[in-house]
Amino acid sequence: MDVFDAVGMRKSTRGFKPDQIPVSVLKDILETALWTPSWGNTQPWEIYVAGGKTADQIRTGLAAKLLGDEPKCPDLKMPETWPEEHTRRYMNVAKDLFGAMGVARDDADQRQAHYVNMFQGFGAPVFIYVGIHQDLGHYSIMDCGALLQTICLLAQSRGVSSCILAALCRYPEVVRAFLPIPEDHRIVMAVALGYEAAEAPANRFRSSREPADKGIRWSID
């Protein structure tokens, strides 16, 4: 698959079939993703693959914490406030996603069901967690972001759908219980991988982008 096609076709998939991804396909994706650039070729990432029983234990643990209304304490703190323009965008994405799913604004039960599903990785058979040593900073986090997008694009080119999911990282103690993540490492982010369940209502949704001339300033003369 041409890389332009992979970028155009990738989207956050929010409903997966239970079908397993062959280990050979996962290896192909992850080993190729190691060619992601990083500052000074530091390759700061640690990659943890959770599938089978491990993924199920993580999803069960995360959902239990969410349903128990336990405080979320991700290793990588989520900003509490965003600039107005960004707030508008993330609120729009939620509104449009629930709209595409046919979930009304005041339907608290359906919304909660969606969030529980999200904390379960939308049924994906595999979660890839990316961590770094706690002493590393912004540059290494940026490198992890590049790695995650490389994983998503390579997955796409193998017919594997993806969703980068902060939700999978919001109760790190659950993740640590099932993956060999050292205490002095931070969980940066996770991506769910699997085969798209085309009939899942959430997969009707496709996000939008600001017009190109809003974000790209050309100074080339």
Ligand SMILES: Cc1cc2nc3c(=O)[nH]c(=O)nc-3n(C[C@H](O)[C@H](O)[C@H](O)COP(=O)(O)O)c2cc1C
């Ligand atoms: C760092 C990061 C964390 C994300 N966490 C979540 C999440 O917890 N739940 C979710 O439904 N989507 C999550 N997403 C997906 C974004 O909502 C999605 O990328 C964005 O709306 C653009 O849509 P697209 O990926 O379909 O192009 C996350 C994406 C990124 C990059």
